[in-house]
Amino acid sequence: MALFDFLSSRRKPDIQALVRQGRHLTDAASIREFSNQVRATFAPLLDSRLPPNNPANSPLRTTVFFELCGLIQTLLEDDRYFISHYETVLDELITVCRWKQQLSNVSPEAAAAADKSLQLAIQKRLTYWQNSQKGTHHHRIIRLLHPDDLPIVARRTLRAFVARYKRQQSEEPLFWLREERVELCFPLIKDYFFEQSAFWVFLFRGPNEAAFIDDALGNVRGWIRRRVIDDERPPEPELLNGINDIVSKVQFDFMQKVEGFRANPDSFYLDAGLATYLIGFVKQSRAIWKLLTGLYKQPISDNEPPADEDEAVGDADTGNLPATDDAADEDDYLYAKLRQCMASLSQEERDIIYAHHDHDYSDTVPFETLASRLKKSVKSLEGIYKRSLDKLKKCARGGGASQHQLATA
Amino acid sequence: MTDRQQLIRKHRQGTLTDAEYQEYLALLRDDPTFQEDVELDRMLTQVTRQDKNRLLWEAVQAAEADATVRPLSGGSRPWNTYAMAACVAGLLGWVTWLLWPSITGSSGPELVRTEKRDVRLLLDETTKGYDDYGGSVWLRWFENSRQQEPQTYTFCRDTLTVYLKNSRDTTQWQPVQLLFNADQRKLYVQPPNQPRRLLSECLDNPQPLSFTP
Numbered sequence: 001m002a003l004f005d006f007l008s009s010r011r012k013p014d015i016q017a018l019v020r021q022g023r024h025l026t027d028a029a030s031i032r033e034f035s036n037q038v039r040a041t042f043a044p045l046l047d048s049r050l051p052p053n054n055p056a057n058s059p060l061r062t063t064v065f066f067e068l069c070g071l072i073q074t075l076l077e078d079d080r081y082f083i084s085h086y087e088t089v090l091d092e093l094i095t096v097c098r099w100k101q102q103l104s105n106v107s108p109e110a111a112a113a114a115d116k117s118l119q120l121a122i123q124k125r126l127t128y129w130q131n132s133q134k135g136t137h138h139h140r141i142i143r144l145l146h147p148d149d150l151p152i153v154a155r156r157t158l159r160a161f162v163a164r165y166k167r168q169q170s171e172e173p174l175f176w177l178r179e180e181r182v183e184l185c186f187p188l189i190k191d192y193f194f195e196q197s198a199f200w201v202f203l204f205r206g207p208n209e210a211a212f213i214d215d216a217l218g219n220v221r222g223w224i225r226r227r228v229i230d231d232e233r234p235p236e237p238e239l240l241n242g243i244n245d246i247v248s249k250v251q252f253d254f255m256q257k258v259e260g261f262r263a264n265p266d267s268f269y270l271d272a273g274l275a276t277y278l279i280g281f282v283k284q285s286r287a288i289w290k291l292l293t294g295l296y297k298q299p300i301s302d303n304e305p306p307a308d309e310d311e312a313v314g315d316a317d318t319g320n321l322p323a324t325d326d327a328a329d330e331d332d333y334l335y336a337k338l339r340q341c342m343a344s345l346s347q348e349e350r351d352i353i354y355a356h357h358d359h360d361y362s363d364t365v366p367f368e369t370l371a372s373r374l375k376k377s378v379k380s381l382e383g384i385y386k387r388s389l390d391k392l393k394k395c396a397r398g399g400g401a402s403q404h405q406l407a408t409a
Numbered sequence: 410m411t412d413r414q415q416l417i418r419k420h421r422q423g424t425l426t427d428a429e430y431q432e433y434l435a436l437l438r439d440d441p442t443f444q445e446d447v448e449l450d451r452m453l454t455q456v457t458r459q460d461k462n463r464l465l466w467e468a469v470q471a472a473e474a475d476a477t478v479r480p481l482s483g484g485s486r487p488w489n490t491y492a493m494a495a496c497v498a499g500l501l502g503w504v505t506w507l508l509w510p511s512i513t514g515s516s517g518p519e520l521v522r523t524e525k526r527d528v529r530l531l532l533d534e535t536t537k538g539y540d541d542y543g544g545s546v547w548l549r550w551f552e553n554s555r556q557q558e559p560q561t562y563t564f565c566r567d568t569l570t571v572y573l574k575n576s577r578d579t580t581q582w583q584p585v586q587l588l589f590n591a592d593q594r595k596l597y598v599q600p601p602n603q604p605r606r607l608l609s610e611c612l613d614n615p616q617p618l619s620f621t622p
Binding site for chain 2 (some may be wrong): 034039051062066069088094117134151209225335338
């Protein structure tokens with residue numbers, strides 16, 4: 001058989017080259033070339049799992065190739081498992097891609113229950129954080145969870161992530177390979193992972209650990225400010241008081257409802273970021289309408305829209321988020337506006353922003369790493385980045401509350 | 410990088426200490442420009458991620474479409490080239506017609522799902538009371554509508570592959586246990602309330618699995 005060894009080694013795909021290629025995707029052409037290579041390499045293997053002559057397999061095959069590209073891009077530098085076990089990884093990926101495909105048709109609860117391996121991976125990560133000796137705020141909070149809490153928090157994290165995924169419009173690779181298993185990409189679920197842990201700790205393990213609520217309220221305050229304050233003029237004291245009143249009222253309402261959640265936690269699922277949930281309260285309150293229309297100096301009369309605040313909050317009590325579709329539309333509008341502003345930057349400024357943010361579908365790439373690649377000093381990169389942010393902020397402000405913001409609020 | 414940007418970055422990574430988190434929250438509450446920086450950072454991350462994902466999605470879709478429909482290309486050629494090509498195509502068509510089911514695998518095995526499942530050790534009187542965790546194996550289910558048996562299997566290199574006539578039967582595998590005899594190095598499957606079955610290793614063809622899941 002040794003005579004024919006060269007044949008088998010020829011058939012074996014050069015995964016290592018593919019992994020190297022996946023680390024250097026800088027533009028549309030390199031992304032296209034990479035996806036063609038991934039397809040050429042894995043198509044024969046995928047054909048043996050999902051025959052291409054079955055038309056029903058076509059969308060799933062596209063999803064698998066897409067996820068495979070994302071998975072290869074996010075492989076760790078020292079990962080050797082994928083190279084030696086790519087067949088097993090592909091099988092696992094097909095399974096989770098089937099799960100991903102059904103997300104649009106099922107509830108977050110059903111989706112979370114449908115794949116135990118993804119939930120177990122989150123639970124394992126919680127355990128890992130609990131056992132870590134790191135002194136960060138989130139490590140400390142997660143250490144407060146009891147062993148029985150871990151599967152519950154894992155399930156709630158998965159639910160919240162699925163609910164977010166169902167609302168978004170764009171395609172996104174969801175999976176990566178860690179510890180020899182395919183799991184949800186941690187940067188995508190991280191915010192929910194921290195918030196659901198903190199929420200559970202706040203409900204049952206440490207009622208004073210309320211920093212995550214302040215965090216969400218900070219975003220609520222920012223959301224209101226962006227809608228009611230005109231950057232051309234300094235805000236009047238009454239307007240600032242109005243903003244503070246709304247934030248205080250939202251906080252008060254939420255804290256009151258927490259007692260109900262404690263009594264019956266299964267009646268409430270935070271299937272969104274807490275800030276989004278609280279903004280839902282604000283949107284349906286009469287006070288925000290008065291701020292937006294400049295009527296905040298007048299007392300509220302009974303015949304003004306919208307409905308009474310308490311009625312609006314009542315909807316949120318069941319865990320059904322108020323106005324979530326609006327939130328998605330609004331994000332899309334803000335992203336489109338930001339893209340317009342980015343188009344006005346120089347190519348160099350745009351390249352640095354893209355290279356710094358989410359270069360490989362994980363976290364930001366430090367300027368120290370970028371310096372050698374972009375052949376610039378760290379100081380220079382930081383300066384250009386900061387200047388770009390200033391330009392974007394100025395452009396994005398664009399003269400106070402727009403008609404769209406008024407409409408979506 | 411300024412302290413404020415550091416705070417935003419560490420907040421995004423989830424690596425703030427308690428003291429830093431308090432500083433972050435105070436800035437978020439009291440400083441509108443900081444709030445603006447936080448929001449811009451979040452949006453930039455989303456936009457850059459979305460843009461790259463869109464390019465990748467379009468590239469993958471285009472590659473799939475190219476693979477499905479490959480256009481004929483080339484300039485003008487002499488008539489005998491086309492005649493030769495027609496003959497070869499005819500011959501290939503005939504061979505393909507004969508071998509079509511085996512070439513395409515039409516309605517052949519299709520991967521339904523895979524999972525890693527724990528194996529329990531078969532304990533005897535001398536080992537009773539010890540932890541019975543015996544490692545794990547990959548379990549793969551394929552649907553094969555062409556097979557006669559409702560269920561067949563292969564077991565090789567720590568992977569148990571089950572071929573089902575009907576893919577819905579995967580759900581009935583949930584209560585089935587995998588048991589390992591460490592002395593004899595043998596793996597068994599044990600359906601609930603049924604005797605355990607020994608699995609043969611690394612045989613050429615799938616073997617019938619004599620229980621109805």
